[in-house]
Amino acid sequence: MIEIEHLTKRYGTTTVVDDVSFEVDEGSLTVVVGTSGAGKSTLLRMINRLVEPSAGRVLIDGEDTRTIPEEELRHRIGYVIQGYGLFPHRNVAANIATVPRLLGWDRKKIAQRVDELLDLFQLDPAEFAQKFPHELSGGQQQRVGVARALAARPSLLLMDEPFGALDAVIRAKAQDDLLAIQRRLGTTIVLVTHDMNEAFHLGDHIAVMDQARLLQHATPAELLMHPADDFVERLVGTAERPFRLISLATVQDALEAGEAAGEPVAASDNLHDALARLIWTGREALPVADAKGAIVGRISVGGILQHGRPHP
Amino acid sequence: MTLPSVVRLLGLLLLVAFITMPQAFAFIFEPLITRGAPAIYNQGSLLALTLQHLRTVFLATLASTALAVSLGIFVTRPSGAEFLPLSRSLVNIGQTFPPIAVLAIAVPLVGFGEKPTFIALFLYGLLPIFENTLTGLTQVPAQAIEAARGMGMNAWQRLSQVELPLAFPVILAGIRLSVIISLGTATIGSTVAAKGLGEVIIAGLQSNNIAFVLQGGLVVALLAVLIHDGLGLVERAAARRLGRAPDEVS
Numbered sequence: 377m378i379e380i381e382h383l384t385k386r387y388g389t390t391t392v393v394d395d396v397s398f399e400v401d402e403g404s405l406t407v408v409v410g411t412s413g414a415g416k417s418t419l420l421r422m423i424n425r426l427v428e429p430s431a432g433r434v435l436i437d438g439e440d441t442r443t444i445p446e447e448e449l450r451h452r453i454g455y456v457i458q459g460y461g462l463f464p465h466r467n468v469a470a471n472i473a474t475v476p477r478l479l480g481w482d483r484k485k486i487a488q489r490v491d492e493l494l495d496l497f498q499l500d501p502a503e504f505a506q507k508f509p510h511e512l513s514g515g516q517q518q519r520v521g522v523a524r525a526l527a528a529r530p531s532l533l534l535m536d537e538p539f540g541a542l543d544a545v546i547r548a549k550a551q552d553d554l555l556a557i558q559r560r561l562g563t564t565i566v567l568v569t570h571d572m573n574e575a576f577h578l579g580d581h582i583a584v585m586d587q588a589r590l591l592q593h594a595t596p597a598e599l600l601m602h603p604a605d606d607f608v609e610r611l612v613g614t615a616e617r618p619f620r621l622i623s624l625a626t627v628q629d630a631l632e633a634g635e636a637a638g639e640p641v642a643a644s645d646n647l648h649d650a651l652a653r654l655i656w657t658g659r660e661a662l663p664v665a666d667a668k669g670a671i672v673g674r675i676s677v678g679g680i681l682q683h684g685r686p687h688p
Numbered sequence: 689m690t691l692p693s694v695v696r697l698l699g700l701l702l703l704v705a706f707i708t709m710p711q712a713f714a715f716i717f718e719p720l721i722t723r724g725a726p727a728i729y730n731q732g733s734l735l736a737l738t739l740q741h742l743r744t745v746f747l748a749t750l751a752s753t754a755l756a757v758s759l760g761i762f763v764t765r766p767s768g769a770e771f772l773p774l775s776r777s778l779v780n781i782g783q784t785f786p787p788i789a790v791l792a793i794a795v796p797l798v799g800f801g802e803k804p805t806f807i808a809l810f811l812y813g814l815l816p817i818f819e820n821t822l823t824g825l826t827q828v829p830a831q832a833i834e835a836a837r838g839m840g841m842n843a844w845q846r847l848s849q850v851e852l853p854l855a856f857p858v859i860l861a862g863i864r865l866s867v868i869i870s871l872g873t874a875t876i877g878s879t880v881a882a883k884g885l886g887e888v889i890i891a892g893l894q895s896n897n898i899a900f901v902l903q904g905g906l907v908v909a910l911l912a913v914l915i916h917d918g919l920g921l922v923e924r925a926a927a928r929r930l931g932r933a934p935d936e937v938s
Contacts, residue, residue, distance in 0.1 A: 426837060450840030461835025464930050465853045475839050508929065524839075534838075 377402050378423070378532060378564065382432035385418050392418045394588040395432070400581070405558060405565040407579035409572060409611075414585040416568040420534050423566065424453045436532065451475055454530040454563070458537035460521030462509040468494070468520050469505040475528040493523040496557065515546040522554070526563070535567040539574065551577055572611060576620050584608050597624050601686045618684030622647035625683045627664055627675050636661035636674040643672060651680045696917060703910045707734045710903070717899035729888045729900050738907060741884040744802060744877065745870045748809035753863055756814045760821025760859075761847065779818045782811035787873050791880050805877030805884070812873055813866035820862025824855025857927040864919040871912045875904070 378400040385393040393415040400406045408416045421427040423434050425446050434441045441449055462471050469490045476486045494501040497519040509517060518538065525533055538554075539547045555578065558565055569575055575582050576596050583593040584604075592604035600617050603609040612620065627650050628643045640663040641650045654662060654677050661676040706713055710728045717727040756779070762768040763775050787808040794804035828851050836846045852859075878886025885904045892900025 424838060426834075447840040447842050450838060455835070455838035457831060457834055457838065459831045461829070461831035461833075461838075463832055463836075463850060463854075464829070465850075474841075478840060478845065510930075 377435075377437060378566070379435040379438075380419075380423070380432075381435065383419065383422055383429050383434065384431040385415070385422060385427060386430045391588050393422065393429075396585070396590040397432075398581075398583055398590065398593040400564055400566055403562045403564055404580040405555075405567065405578055406581045406583060407575040408566065408568045408583045408585060409570065409575040409579075410585035411611075412570055415588040416570075416585050417536050419585070420536055420566060420568050423532075423534055424450050424455060426450075451479055451528060452530055452532070454522075454525030454528075454533035456521050456525045456533070456535045456538045458540040460517050460538075460541075462517055462520060462524070464509055467506050467508050468499070468512070469501075471509065471520060472524045472527050474524055479528060489527060493527060496560075497523050497553070499523075514542055515550060518542060518546075518550055519553070522557075526557075526561070531564060533563050533565045535565060537569055538567065539569070539571075547574075554578070572613065572616075576623065584611060586611075597621065600624075618681075619648060622651060622680060622684045630675055630679040630683055631664055631673045632661075632676060632679050634661075634674045635671075636663045636676075638662045640665035640671060641675060643667070647680045647683055650675055651677070654680070696914070699910060699914055703907065703914065706910075707738045707907060710734050717902065720899045720902065721897060725895070725897050725899075727899050729891065729903055731891055732887065734888070734903070734907065737883060737885050737887060738911070741871075741874055741886075741908070742911070744805055744882065744884055745809065745867060745874050748806050748870055748874075749813055749863065749867050751806075751810045752813035752866055753817055755810075756817035756862075757821050757859060760818050760825060761852075764822065764825045765843075775818070779814045783815035785811065787812050788876055788879075791876065795880050800881040802877070802882045804880050805874060805882040808877070809870045809874060813870050816865040816869070817859065817862040820858050820865075821855065824858030825851055827858070828854045854930065857923045857930065860919060860923045860926065864916060864923070867919070868912050868916050871908055871915065875908060 380399070381397050383393055383396045384391065396415075396419060398406075408419060410416050418427055422429045423441070425441060436452075444452075463474070466474075469487075472490045472493055473486045476489060481489075490505065491501045494504060499516065499519060504512075504516070504520075509520070512520065518541070522533075522535075522538065525535075539550055542550055551574065554565075557563075567578060579596055581593060582596055582599055584591045584599070584607075586607055592599060592608050594602075594604075599608065600612055600621050603612060623646050625647045626643065627641055627645050627647060630647055630650075631643065636659070638657060638659055639653075641653055643664050643666050650662070654660070654675075660678075661674045663671050664673050664675050666672045714727045721727055759775050759779070763772040790808040790811060791804045794807045798804055798807070832850055832854070833846060836850045841849065874882075874884055875886035875889055877884050878890050885908050888904030888907075889901050892898065892902075892904065
C-alpha cells in the first residue's frame with residue numbers, strides 16, 4: 377500500500393503540489409488526472425524521489441521512502457515516461473535487463489527474465505531481443521518500455537503519460553494489455569494522464585488535480601455521481617456522464633429475468649457495449665450468456681438506461 | 689570488395705611499400721632533382737621517421753583527448769556548469785595561439801626535441817575534442833537520461849552507461865579532426881629537432897631538393913587520408929548502432 381501524506385513541492389514562491397494526501401491500495405490502479413501544469417508529474421516524481429518533496433512524506437508498505445537510499449528506492453519502483461526513454465545504443469534485451477543488471481543478477485537469470493517479459497508482452501524473443509529501439513514501431517517501443525520497468529519485479533509501477541505517444545487504435549490495445557498484465561502480476565500502478573477517457577477506462581481510483589491541489593480522490597462511479605466541485609464536474613464531462621456510468625457497469629449488474637431473441641451478449645461485457653449492440657440490432661432486449669455460454673436471462677434498453685443516472 | 693575499400697587497401701599498400709623500400713620509387717623522383725643530388729631521402733630511415741612522427745601525434749592526441757573529454761564531462765555536470773565559459777576560453781586560446789609560437793616559447797623552458805612539439809600539438813588539439821564532447825553530451829536525449837535516473841542509475845552509471853556511449857561517435861569525430869591537424873602540424877616540430885617526417889621536408893628545403901620535400905609531404909598526406917578514413921569508418925559503425933544516419937555525425 378502506498379500512503380501519500382501531505383505531499384507538497386514548492387519552487388521559490390510557486391507551489392506546484394499543495395498538500396496532497398491519498399492512499400493507493402495494494403494491486404490497484406490509481407489514475408492521477410488533471411489539466412497540464414496541475415502538478416501531476418511532479419506528484420508522481422516525488423513518489424520515487426526524482427523530485428524531493430518540500431513537505432510531507434510517502435510511505436510504501438509503511439516504510440518512509442526518505443529512509444531508503446534514492447537509487448535503491450528506484451530499483452524497487454518501475455518507472456515509465458512518455459516517449460519511454462529507451463536507450464538507443466542498447467538492444468531490446470539489454471534495455472529490459474537494465475535494472476536486473478544494476479542489481480547484479482547473474483546472466484542466466486537475466487536472460488530468463490528477459491525472455492519471460494518479451495513473451496508476456498507478445499514480442500517474440502527470437503525476433504525482437506536483438507533489435508535496437510529505432511527498429512521498433514511506436515507500440516513495440518511502448519511495450520519494451522513497460523517490460524523494462526517491470527524487469528526487477530517491482531511491486532509499484534509509476535507511469536507518466538505512458539500512452540501519450542501512441543495513435544488511437546494502438547493506444548486502446550496498449551491500455552487493455554496493461555490492464556491484463558496488471559491483473560496477472562498484481563502490480564500496484566499509479567498512472568498520470570490528462571485524458572479523462574483513459575482515466576475512466578483504467579482507473580480503480582481517480583485522483584483529480586488542478587492548480588497544484590487534489591480536488592477529489594474517488595472511484596470512477598463516485599466521481600461521476602458526486603463530483604466534489606464544479607471543476608471536477610466539468611472535467612468529467614456533464615454530457616458524457618451517463619455513457620461513462622454505463623461503461624463502468626457490467627451486463628451482470630443490469631441482468632433481468634426473462635427471455636429475448638437474438639445473439640446473446642456476455643454477462644461480463646460492459647453496459648456501454650451491450651447498449652451499442654441493442655442499438656445496432658434494433659432490438660429492445662437481448663439474451664445474456666454466462667462464461668460457459670448458458671443463457672442466464674436478458675438485458676433490455678430500459679434496464680441499461682437506468683444505470684446511466686444516479687440511483688435515487 | 690567495394691571500390692572504396694579497394695582504394696583504401698591500395699593506399700595503405702603504397703604507403704607501406706614506400707616507407708619500407710623507398711629506393712624502389714627512385715625513378716619517380718629522379719626527374720625532379722638537379723644532377724648528382726639524391727632522389728630519395730638518405731639521411732635516415734623513412735620508416736623510423738614515420739613511426740616517430742606517428743608516436744608524437746598519438747601521444748599528443750591521447751593527452752588532448754584525456755584532458756578535453758574530462759573537461760567536457762566536468763562542465764556538463766551541474767557542479768561544473770559555471771566553469772563552461774572559462775574552459776571554453778582556455779581551450780580557444782590553445783587553438784588560436786600558433787603552434788610555431790608555442791614552440792618558440794616552449795624551447796627555452798623544456799629544451800629542444802620532442803617535448804616542445806608535444807606541448808604545441810597537445811594545446812592545438814584540445815579545441816575540436818572539447819567542443820565535440822560538449823556537443824555529444826548535450827545532445828543525449830533528455831528522456832534517456834530521465835529514464836536512467838528513474839531506474840536508479842547513479843551519476844557515474846548514467847555517465848558511463850548512457851551518456852558517453854551515446855556521445856561516442858561525436859567525440860570520435862572530434863578526435864579524428866584533432867589527429868589530422870596534428871599529423872600536419874607535427875612536421876614543424878623538426879625545426880626544434882624533434883624526430884619526425886618534418887626532417888625530410890626541412891632537409892629538402894635546405895638543400896633545395898624538391899624530391900625530399902615531396903616525399904615528406906606525400907607520406908604525411910597519405911597517413912592523414914588513411915587515418916581520417918579509418919576513424920571515419922569506426923564512427924559510422926558506432927553511429928549506425930545508434931540508429932542515426934551516418935552523415936549526421938561527420
